[in-house]
Amino acid sequence: MGLMKRPNLLLLLIFLLNLGIRLYLSLKTGSFSSGESYFSLRVIESIFQNGLPMYYDELSFSGRNYVYMPLFYYISSIFSLIPLGLKIILQVIISSLTFIIYYFSYSITNDKRSSLVAALIGSFIPITYSLTVNQVMPYILFLPLILIIYFLIPGLDEKKHVNLFIILTLILVLTDAASFVLLFTLLVYSLFVFLDYFKIDRLKKEILMFVFFLVLIINFLVFKGVLVEYGLNLTGHNFQDFNFLEILYLIGLPLLIFGISGIYYGLTKYHDEKIFVLISAILGIMLMITLKMINIKEGVGLLSICLAVLAAISIKKTYEYLSMTKFEDVKPVLNIFFIIMILVLSIIPAVTSVNYFNEKDLNDLEWARDNVYEKVVMVSPAEEGSLITYIANKTNVIDEIFLLAPNPDERLEDVNTAFGTWSESSALRIFKKYNATYIYLSDFGKDRYQIGRLLYGENKQCFRRERESIYKIVC
């Protein structure tokens, strides 16, 4: 394994592999992979038109307000000036996680080989793939930023990174409401300091205190109304879909095994502040998920990245253990075995986790934009609501942005009933409730509700099929 002697080259190869796969998956279609991406495109359009992000939308939920941090959309609007800029540059940004994970792991383990394996695992986490490939959302900028911030915390006493740390924190706060995670991380971190797990010097204490208050006040100023209305529940949901097995699959088995054992070794064998920063982050994220302050999938995505860094510890331990056994002779074979295992258990699930909307269905929405009266209300599954507003330029009943939306849980339940029921009268009652005159049922919707067609769509007197995925309600 001569390559092992050139870790930087290997690291570059992992980065290029990650970026290559991401770009392939993103560029093979002209569309984006989530409703939230289409929401971002509308915000970017609004920035171009008015110079400001969109804070009121008459099409979403038949009219609603938004509250979000604007910086990501401004940055993306600059990227969008370049052809395919949004697809390419955002993937380059998120692929940089490979380098960050590597250097973070290396700073803990001081071992290039295990850090490389950690970078490989961390680059292909299925859940981050599903959340970031072919997407335009703040989370893409948020993930690398927060990991760099965590990386910088232990070295703050050396003064040289102080400005960078504060600037990155400011960017992070203005990028995504998930920056609350930094607050919780700092709270748990200060608990570790208080319990004398490690000592920090005065300058670092001051900087962290300042950053804590900075993050807090900016979030309070922006989300004050939300906190009053929803309490700490910043997702806007009263309940979140949570499938434990799906989450396990999306984290990936190698990461889970090495990550958790990394926490164990980190706590028992190492006494490194960097490990405590990551463990603080993990505990903080778990607390936020419990308090519904962060979307479960986004929380687990961030958790996985922290686990990836910690995984380097247990990978190093595994190599050390193997070198003491007879397996030492078959080390190259073991390396290959590792790579195959990661390939099968991480890269394949990662690649297959990316969701695509059917091009034909999107064409139907374009047809609706040109041929259907502008002010109609169109029902679709929540995940496709932003496609209705962006592509078809029609009013939707529900979309993915729940925060500050009117009665989101009620609407979600109604839409689920409307698509899942056999009862035409129940469905019509719901359509009437929201003044909906068109239904959009794409392949995605059919999968989502596990139906082959609109269950009550046979009644031609009530439902006229205008396109493959678009029905007009005529009764």
Place this chain on the structure above:
Amino acid sequence: MVRINNALEENENRFTKLFAKKNIFYILAILILVLPVIIRAGELKFEDYYFFERASSLDFGKDDLSYSGRDFSYYPLGILITEFFKGFSLAYLIIPFLLGLMSLALMRSIFLDFDEDKNNLYLFSYLMIFSPAFIYCFTNYVKEGFIVTLLLAGIYFFLRKYKIISVLMFFLTCLFGFYSGIIALIILIILSINEKRKYLYYLLSLNAIFYFYYIYMNGLPELLNFNVNNIKNYLFDLGSPYGLSFFLIIAGIFGFRRLWREKYKYYKVYLVLIGFFLLSFLDNKNIIYLGFLITVFGAYGIEFFIKTKWEGEQMKILTILIISLGIVFSGVSHIILSNSFEPGNGLKEVVNSVENETIFSYYSYGIYINYFDNRNVIDSNFHYAPDVNERFIDSETIFSSRRLDKTDEILKKYDVTYILITPWMRKNLWITDEDGLLFVLKYNPLFELVKSKGGYELWKVNREE
């Protein structure tokens, strides 16, 4: 070293000049006390006024509207004061304002007894006028405004050795309610440590006489089997009108750290803090008193930041600025939100559209229902209410049940003729508009929507005679 000391002194002088302008402080305080009243165009918010005003017109003996008829068993002082000013409605706006100014003067005077540092006094005073508890108590006609002023007067006179007057002030608080009496006792017990106890015994005797008389007249109240407390009530930033500001809590934690340097010197303050905190578990509204105390700690927290030497001086200034802004932001939010508290115009109009009817709603709207001459099934005056536990369970059943027979049976039991639904109820009691009672109302001809405004709905129960 000399130069450093000089620089520190210079800073401190600048700091003093900036804050210690008594006139500016009082002008700002007056502005804060007046602005919410202007914003809500002189409307009276929160239930205390509406309860006192109606109760003051009742004969001592029977209340026919609350719980559709109950014995008059209310604490008398708020009612008597309200009755005294009847016909002079401006008084209900002026009284909280005057109480606010009086309390500020008392607080400042008491504070100076413990700490002669003028800078700390001004820090404390500025934090106080921006605290949600202060704005809630002294820009609204609520009993807590009277209680806080009386408690402060009690402490003030105790410290000035006018102990009989002090005991009298403390005693008056127990005429506003059970918990205020307990709070007065806690304060006097702690003030009496290392002092002659006879004044404490006076208060104990007076309180005992009052409570015995009260129990003799009304009997023992039914113990409540339910709990209406909510963790959200603790924090203003989560929507509680009298909760603690998050930034004030943080400053308070640092203030505690600063005071703890002197270990047990302030143990009396710590004991009061613990007492108030425990009482807030029994009734969330007691968090108001804790809010006033936390402000003292908050002031020392800011002082801690100012006086501690930091490696990064700019960072220190920015941190202090952020915390102060956070605290000011809570106060300003309270002022801006002052028109959004109940009762809003929608509620008044909807409830006032009928008269002499029995209206069922969430308990927190009961007093407003009574104010407009209608009977309620349950309201927030739980103590001594007839069958209060049963009524609470029945209310919960109505809210959650989608079965008409069950709902109708309970409505018949209390002779309910109307049902009031509010936006708050829709948001907090149900997830969709087909949950529980909303389902029953929507799909049954027995109920008819007769009045609706701003999300407030009045549904008539169309029962055949």
